Amino acid sequence: MDKPPGEELKGEDPGAELAVKVGLRVRAVRSRRGLTRKHLAYHSQVSERYLAQLESGEANISLSLLSRIARALGVRVGEFLPLDEGALALYEPLHELVCTLSPEKQQQAYLLLRNTFNRDRSARRGVALVGLRGAGKSTLGNLLARHYRVPFIRLDEMIAQLSGMDIGELISLRGQEVYRRFELQALEQTIADYRQVVLETGGSLISQWETYSILRDHYYTVWLRALPEDHMRRVMAQGDLRPFAGSTSKAMQDLKLILDEREADYGLADYSLLTSSRSIEECLQELVRSCQPVLTTQDRLPRTD
Template sequence: MSSVESPDRAAAEAAGGRHPFLVALGERVRTLRARRGMTRKAVAQAADVSERHLANLEYGTGNASILVLLQVAQALRCSLAELLGDVTTATPEGLMIRELLEGRSEAELRRARRALDALFGGGSAEDAARRSRIALIGLRGAGKSTLGQRLAEDLGFAFIELSREIEKFAGCAISEIHNLYGAPAYRRYERRALEEAIQIYPEVVIATPGGIVSDATNFNLLLSHCTTIWLQADPADHMARVAAQGDLRPMAASKEAMEDLRRILDGRRAFYAKADLSFDTSAWGHDVNAAFEALRQRVREHLGRKDPAT
């Protein structure tokens, strides 16, 4: 037998005896779970596996069967390929596109996505319409409803909360949609509500649900048709504002609410960062008026609108 150590074995020893593939798989599971805003317990229940088994998988110490991985992928509402990290495409053209994108920076990928969107999505006429639809994205407690309504009034636009429109389509509360029909049905209602808002309102400010970035189809639709603004806040401010509203979703069942919130934010940060603008609402503390004045100036400058106050 050769005394030369294999690269896989060397990598596994460097990772504390864990195989690097399993370590990477576990990290993807944690990232996807955070992006969906789901606790480990919720994913374990949805996947019909023990919480301990899921924890082992997340930390790269569990060698799960392909069926367990499929159950976890379904619970996380993603493909098995996404969970495994395999983005191999099924057609020659798809494979060639993949090769062109391989190794590109985030900035280059963004330009590629926008070029494809312009090619397939409508061109300059849609660009003009996009500027008069403003969508606020971010976690609960960022100020989307409070600042969004005031921004709409300032611009003379309509204002809608997409969550309320989703409930109208479903005929029940958001929590009941998830409990009765599951997350896939919720995403379908979310897409229908967003499509209708885009069709009906040429000038609108939309306060979106925090998890809209978790669905690539819905988020692409939003980016294509709206000027997006990421309302940011410190995790402590997010928590305090949501608690003040009497609602701790999606952290209510967790004993480590702040840790869960930070992980959700970390899992979604790269997607929120796709917004056209970002605005930190924590910079003004509890002064809502000051935060709004700063936001309205940023938005008017971006849209090229003259401030009537000047």
């Protein structure tokens, strides 16, 4: 007579039982982050096939690969390892509930829990604006900083200052990898130098999981969103036609693809604000209300220690 799934693990193969428990935990953390398996594979540089085997308890567990996965998810490796049966049991009801939700609902549940239980607003260094070009980061960021009388910092300007080159020259001459190193260095310097700030980030920062995790740990993050048509119109109004040097329809297709690919990462921000079909004043009022708990603190000046 065949045994129920998992029954043959008990008392026969502790290694297999551990693999199942680790797999459940990896899957639970991934669900909390609102990431697909394909998305996690990209960020961790671990194959999607191995992730599928790991989550189903069928993989040969490698600490090296687990470390990559943990780093991509922004957790410690130990979070994947059950301490004892009692500790694991605490997670089972939540895990079972999460598994019944759609990916969209899983992300909403994660954000609700994170914002309710796991965010120390008093430790925040201010507000960081994320989103693609044309969403309104420069305009609204500058106005928000003026409202709360805090510095407005553009991360690209910090990168240019540190590297001694403008962004286009830096990427062209030294490549994306060097640019990303300066991007992380600029973020760390901003965290060290300012107690309170409104920070404008580049649209692709969210693709660098380590940098994005540090950003979310130290700032209240706001995703400024807009419809693809508004992104394109606003960038063209700024006089920058480089993204649309070829076919406009092809540029729009590319823009929509980028938005789709980055939506899950942008969605990890603390707050989302749609700027399409709204006046600057309306958007600013909502942004001011959202950021009020973070920016109405005493420490507003650059650090001098």
